[in-house]
Amino acid sequence: MEYYAKSGKKILSQGEIDKVRNELENLIINLENEFTETDLKVIKNNIAHLQDTKEEEQKTLKEHQDDIVKCAEMFFLEYGEYFTEKEKCLVTEACRIHDWGKANLIFQGLVNSNLIKKMYPDIKRDTQIPHGFLSAVTISKKEFKRLSELFSEEDFGPFITAVYHHHDRDDCYEGPDIRKYAEKYYLKQIKEYLGKDIDKLYCSNLNKLLYRNNICTPKFTVDSKIWNEYLLIKGLLNKFDYTVSAGYEKAEIAPDLREKKLKKNIEVYLQNKELRPAQKFMMEHKNENLVIVAPTGSGKTEAALLWLNGEKGFYTLPLKVSSNAIYSRIKTNYSYSDVALLHSDSMAMYLKEFEQDDTDIDEKYNRAKMLSQPLTVCTVDQLFKFVYKALGTEILAATLKYSKLILDEIQAYEPRVIATIIYGLKTIQEMGGYFAIITATFPPVLKKFMEKYGLSEGMQYQFKDFTEKEYQLDQFPRHKIQIEKSEINIERILEQGSTKKVLVICNTVSKAQKIYKEMQERTENVELLHSCYIRRDRAFLEEKIMLFSESEKPGIWITTQIVEASLDIDFDILYTEMCTADSLLQRMGRCNRKGRYVPEEPNIVVYDNRNGVGKDRVYDSDMYDRSLRFLHEYENILFGEELKTVYMNNVYNPEEITETSYYKEIEEWLKRFSTIHPAEYTSKEAKVRDIKSITIVPEEIYDKKQELFEYGIDFLRKPNLRKEVRSIIKNRLEDVTLSMSIYNKFPKGVDRDVIGSKNGRNIMDIHRARYKYDFDSENGKGAGLLLNEELEMDGIFM
Numbered sequence: 001m002e003y004y005a006k007s008g009k010k011i012l013s014q015g016e017i018d019k020v021r022n023e024l025e026n027l028i029i030n031l032e033n034e035f036t037e038t039d040l041k042v043i044k045n046n047i048a049h050l051q052d053t054k055e056e057e058q059k060t061l062k063e064h065q066d067d068i069v070k071c072a073e074m075f076f077l078e079y080g081e082y083f084t085e086k087e088k089c090l091v092t093e094a095c096r097i098h099d100w101g102k103a104n105l106i107f108q109g110l111v112n113s114n115l116i117k118k119m120y121p122d123i124k125r126d127t128q129i130p131h132g133f134l135s136a137v138t139i140s141k142k143e144f145k146r147l148s149e150l151f152s153e154e155d156f157g158p159f160i161t162a163v164y165h166h167h168d169r170d171d172c173y174e175g176p177d178i179r180k181y182a183e184k185y186y187l188k189q190i191k192e193y194l195g196k197d198i199d200k201l202y203c204s205n206l207n208k209l210l211y212r213n214n215i216c217t218p219k220f221t222v223d224s225k226i227w228n229e230y231l232l233i234k235g236l237l238n239k240f241d242y243t244v245s246a247g248y249e250k251a252e253i254a255p256d257l258r259e260k261k262l263k264k265n266i267e268v269y270l271q272n273k274e275l276r277p278a279q280k281f282m283m284e285h286k287n288e289n290l291v292i293v294a295p296t297g298s299g300k301t302e303a304a305l306l307w308l309n310g311e312k313g314f315y316t317l318p319l320k321v322s323s324n325a326i327y328s329r330i331k332t333n334y335s336y337s338d339v340a341l342l343h344s345d346s347m348a349m350y351l352k353e354f355e356q357d358d359t360d361i362d363e364k365y366n367r368a369k370m371l372s373q374p375l376t377v378c379t380v381d382q383l384f385k386f387v388y389k390a391l392g393t394e395i396l397a398a399t400l401k402y403s404k405l406i407l408d409e410i411q412a413y414e415p416r417v418i419a420t421i422i423y424g425l426k427t428i429q430e431m432g433g434y435f436a437i438i439t440a441t442f443p444p445v446l447k448k449f450m451e452k453y454g455l456s457e458g459m460q461y462q463f464k465d466f467t468e469k470e471y472q473l474d475q476f477p478r479h480k481i482q483i484e485k486s487e488i489n490i491e492r493i494l495e496q497g498s499t500k501k502v503l504v505i506c507n508t509v510s511k512a513q514k515i516y517k518e519m520q521e522r523t524e525n526v527e528l529l530h531s532c533y534i535r536r537d538r539a540f541l542e543e544k545i546m547l548f549s550e551s552e553k554p555g556i557w558i559t560t561q562i563v564e565a566s567l568d569i570d571f572d573i574l575y576t577e578m579c580t581a582d583s584l585l586q587r588m589g590r591c592n593r594k595g596r597y598v599p600e601e602p603n604i605v606v607y608d609n610r611n612g613v614g615k616d617r618v619y620d621s622d623m624y625d626r627s628l629r630f631l632h633e634y635e636n637i638l639f640g641e642e643l644k645t646v647y648m649n650n651v652y653n654p655e656e657i658t659e660t661s662y663y664k665e666i667e668e669w670l671k672r673f674s675t676i677h678p679a680e681y682t683s684k685e686a687k688v689r690d691i692k693s694i695t696i697v698p699e700e701i702y703d704k705k706q707e708l709f710e711y712g713i714d715f716l717r718k719p720n721l722r723k724e725v726r727s728i729i730k731n732r733l734e735d736v737t738l739s740m741s742i743y744n745k746f747p748k749g750v751d752r753d754v755i756g757s758k759n760g761r762n763i764m765d766i767h768r769a770r771y772k773y774d775f776d777s778e779n780g781k782g783a784g785l786l787l788n789e790e791l792e793m794d795g796i797f798m
Contacts (some may be wrong), residue, residue: 006059007356073092083401126185139200507559507560570594771787
């Protein structure tokens with residue numbers, strides 16, 4: 001009997017192709033005005049290539065097994081230096097045996113029903129026991145040890161657990177259940193498939209599993225060395241299995257290990273410039289873990305990319321906007337096309353890059369998700385899920401073992417994320433991966449937590465501070481601070497705005513809107529940017545503020561903390577509400593960013609009014625108070641990079657902040673990660689950032705775009721559509737929405753029902769909101785979503 005690995009790929013019939021073509025043509029007719037020129041090109045390209053899909057020959061189980069082993073072997077030919085011989089053997093043997101269980105008749109009946117019905121007309125369709133469970137009890141511990149003289153008894157648990165759990169399945173079967181099933185559907189077949197006598201299954205292997213994925217089995221912790229070995233085997237097994245199942249031969253695309261194209265391109269880019277101290281240091285310490293503190297304009301990005309030295313890398317940033325900018329910079333400035341972008345909106349960027357007859361958008365996106373490119377720009381949310389020990393996240397840790405990880409601006413993260421990163425870095429370091437933290441400020445409390453969890457300076461990593469005076473010889477102080485214990489002085493800002501580029505940063509959207517409205521009554525030369533604009537309008541404003549920053553025109557921009565890290569802007573003077581030290585220094589980086597002048601008068605005016613401070617608010621009150629107290633020491637003097645480091649070190653002195661909620665939250669999450677049991681979290685529950693928010697569309701926008709919502713959501717329900725077309729529709733819908741944070745209760749002015757929900761199934765989780773939306777798309781003026789102004793609906797104030 002021939003055994004198969006999976007069902008044959010479904011090929012659309014001519015009738016189905018014609019139907020999809022009609023649906024796409026109707027989509028253009030009905031929503032043409034909603035699409036960009038690139039959108040239309042992508043849709044038309046889809047129509048042109050509908051007939052291109054060819055029938056794929058169904059793979060036998062032996063062919064599939066050989067393909068995965070070959071994929072592993074080709075991978076180790078390229079990346080073998082990162083692994084011991086034992087590690088390579090463990091992974092390769094796991095690839096060889098993990099699908100043996102597919103030989104069972106119930107599985108074969110699913111992938112080749114005609115043959116099974118013919119050969120076994122009386123077969124019952126019992127519930128299938130997952131094939132990974134069967135594979136894991138088909139080999140004994142003695143047989144395992146005979147596979148390689150390198151294997152020890154200690155390796156059996158991680159190995160067999162990786163095979164058993166290589167798919168995320170509920171684990172509710174015990175030995176007698178498996179034996180009974182195997183006698184009916186498996187033992188005879190696996191003997192035939194392997195061509196050897198198998199008298200029994202080794203159900204006692206269940207006792208060797210590192211964990212069980214059910215609620216009945218007692219939870220227990222696993223030694224980190226054993227767990228890391230499991231992460232490696234399971235992660236790479238999944239990686240090679242996904243690669244082959246998707247129709248690819250190689251798990252890694254265009255490795256840069258030998259040619260070092262990116263490094264050479266950056267050296268060409270910098271050829272007429274002397275390397276900065278941070279750049280020289282990172283190049284010289286390319287085989288070490290690093291924590292680098294360097295000010296804005298010191299070439300941190302190039303330094304980090306040179307540190308990669310052609311090795312596989314991940315470049316992480318706090319925000320999607322920042323990730324997009326670095327991704328574009330690497331492709332454009334450094335002429336490096338083998339870079340991937342990975343975050344929740346990355347498909348939108350790939351669609352923007354579409355060129356005529358480009359048929360591989362979907363492939364680019366899929367390969368990015370499979371972590372296949374030599375360099376991936378992403379957010380930490382994509383990589384650090386593995387700290388939750390959730391099934392399906394092992395591939396992340398395994399890939400980081402042979403990679404270098406760059407973490408940009410670690411101080412910008414909230415305590416939970418900082419704890420996630422620290423715990424994750426320890427795992428990466430133990431597995432053999434490398435990391436480099438590059439940041440303008442590095443709070444000493446982070447160094448303390450790193451040391452507490454096994455990452456000590458001088459041992460696991462090297463620390464270098466380039467804000468010290470000896471490295472600032474060609475850098476002049478850019479800032480002088482003045483502190484006002486009052487509300488923002490509108491008169492003063494209006495006066496300055498007539499001759500200078502003035503940036504105002506408020507701690508809350510409501511305060512920014514209030515000041516904007518007051519200034520609008522006095523001048524037309526004022527603009528507003530915050531998070532409560534729909535995505536389309538926010539993008540317009542972000543581009544507008546960057547163009548303004550590059551111009552010579554005076555004027556005023558009122559913003560919130562969204563400009564702290566995501567936008568490369570440079571203003572003459574900054575008026576800001578007081579916040580915590582990390583955010584304050586980020587805000588200062590938006591003023592005199594390029595060091596165009598040495599300030600004689602204060603160019604940073606800080607207002608101590610406690611807006612947005614306190615429990616469940618934007619800023620923790622303890623850290624706010626410490627930040628303000630130490631800031632007074634630097635008032636009315638030139639505030640250079642070295643002093644900023646001293647300031648941060650004082651505010652985040654680990655000996656003095658142990659009772660603050662900031663410190664306690666990091667400590668609590670680190671303890672939680674240390675005690676998490678395997679499979680306690682699902683991959684969906686393993687969220688690096690627990691952002692409590694909903695997506696809304698303002699009622700006035702919905703009224704204008706009702707056809708887009710009704711036709712677009714209905715279109716997304718249709719079958720057989722390619723991912724890029726679905727993404728276009730989703731992007732156009734998301735363009736007219738915004739994310740609203742929710743805290744203790746659901747907002748009163750937002751409908752609980754999701755737009756277009758049918759039978760409890762949601763295509764897009766978008767809610768209509770009855771708040772007024774103020775924006776003129778022609779001139780970019782308007783306050784955005786007004787949460788204190790609900791619309792009247794049919795004469796009734798809702």
